[in-house]
Amino acid sequence: xxSAPAYASAWYQLAQLKGxxxxxxxxAAMESLWSGEGxxxxxxxxxxxxxxxxxxxxxxxxxxxxxxxxxxxIKAAAAPYSDTETLEMxxxxxxxxxxxxxxxxxxxxxxxxxxxxxVLGMPRSGTTLTEQVLAGHSQVQxxxxxxxxxxxxxxxxxxxxxxxxxxxxxxxxxxxxxxGAHYMGRIQAQGETSRFVVxxxxxxxxxxxxxxxxxxxxxxxxxxxxxxxxxxxxxxxPFDERQTYAxxxxxxxxxxxxxxxxxxxxxxxxxxxxxxxxxxxxVADLEKQARGMLDFLGLDFEPxxxxxxxAGNLVRTPSASQVREPIYRDSVQGWKRYESQLQPxxxxxxxxx
Numbered sequence: 001x002x003s004a005p006a007y008a009s010a011w012y013q014l015a016q017l018k019g020x021x022x023x024x025x026x027x028a029a030m031e032s033l034w035s036g037e038g039x040x041x042x043x044x045x046x047x048x049x050x051x052x053x054x055x056x057x058x059x060x061x062x063x064x065x066x067x068x069x070x071x072x073x074i075k076a077a078a079a080p081y082s083d084t085e086t087l088e089m090x091x092x093x094x095x096x097x098x099x100x101x102x103x104x105x106x107x108x109x110x111x112x113x114x115x116x117x118x119v120l121g122m123p124r125s126g127t128t129l130t131e132q133v134l135a136g137h138s139q140v141q142x143x144x145x146x147x148x149x150x151x152x153x154x155x156x157x158x159x160x161x162x163x164x165x166x167x168x169x170x171x172x173x174x175x176x177x178x179x180g181a182h183y184m185g186r187i188q189a190q191g192e193t194s195r196f197v198v199x200x201x202x203x204x205x206x207x208x209x210x211x212x213x214x215x216x217x218x219x220x221x222x223x224x225x226x227x228x229x230x231x232x233x234x235x236x237x238p239f240d241e242r243q244t245y246a247x248x249x250x251x252x253x254x255x256x257x258x259x260x261x262x263x264x265x266x267x268x269x270x271x272x273x274x275x276x277x278x279x280x281x282x283v284a285d286l287e288k289q290a291r292g293m294l295d296f297l298g299l300d301f302e303p304x305x306x307x308x309x310x311a312g313n314l315v316r317t318p319s320a321s322q323v324r325e326p327i328y329r330d331s332v333q334g335w336k337r338y339e340s341q342l343q344p345x346x347x348x349x350x351x352x353x
Contacts, residue, residue: 134198146199209269
């Protein structure tokens with residue numbers, strides 16, 4: 001910032017540093033940059049989120065929300081959300097998996113190498129914490145957020161020359177095996193030798209229908225968190241604009257309800273293979289939750305999982321600073337400070353799905 005005072009991305013990163021509060025001079029510099037001319041759209045967006053963070057830290061919720069709202073308006077203008085496309089996509093995910101299940105039942109093929117465990121759910125639902133706890137076990141290796149499931153869906157698409165999720169119901173048994181082998185090949189390329197590997201990519205919940213059939217030994221840990229806390233936490237971060245649902249409170253509510261519907265469908269279709277893990281329960285009693293997850297995997301308890309923050313594992317998510325210290329409780333019911341501003345989200349979540 002000393003060499004490039006107008007570098008909005010640097011202002012954003014500075015504002016995000018955990019345990020640090022921006023000074024009055026820094027705030028004045030950001031406000032001056034905001035009021036000036038010539039900022040590119042991307043820079044203006046990042047600066048808006050930076051100013052939200054600074055005013056939020058200072059307890060000025062009204063001014064903070066003005067900037068958060070503006071930052072998300074900039075995102076929404078660039079990448080509008082479609083209720084119809086989301087509904088159609090998730091319905092097609094569900095119906096394609098039913099078609100596979102009807103034709104092949106539970107496939108009996110298997111692959112050499114570690115057993116995959118998918119930690120998934122909405123972003124900001126506790127997936128990073130869950131992965132880090134599991135990776136504290138001697139027989140579990142965490143992969144972090146990887147594109148392996150997305151790449152496997154793209155593999156399925158190429159095999160039948162149809163886009164995901166329309167491709168799923170067209171797969172033959174041999175092609176389904178190829179998809180599973182493709183995923184396992186990505187793991188093997190990492191040189192993993194643990195008994196289990198954890199793929200912690202939240203939006204993989206869309207691919208459960210394909211993954212559960214292509215990888216018959218895979219298990220799924222579904223992270224849940226209070227819906228308003230989850231959506232508010234998403235809304236306050238400048239996620240990639242391809243995640244179009246994140247840009248408005250109404251869109252967040254709609255997308256969240258469709259996600260809930262799809263997860264209920266997966267539970268019905270694959271009983272016993274999906275474990276629900278609630279973030280609030282993890283925060284309240286980490287050992288109980290850790291034991292439950294390890295039981296689900298068939299592993300004995302090891303005390304090291306309770307000291308996940310000492311492992312020093314690389315984390316590339318917005319939760320990185322939180323999982324480098326003991327259990328983080330500040331985010332439970334964190335949305336309450338903005339209850340009036342979040343009313344459109346609360347109303348959207350209350351609408352019957």
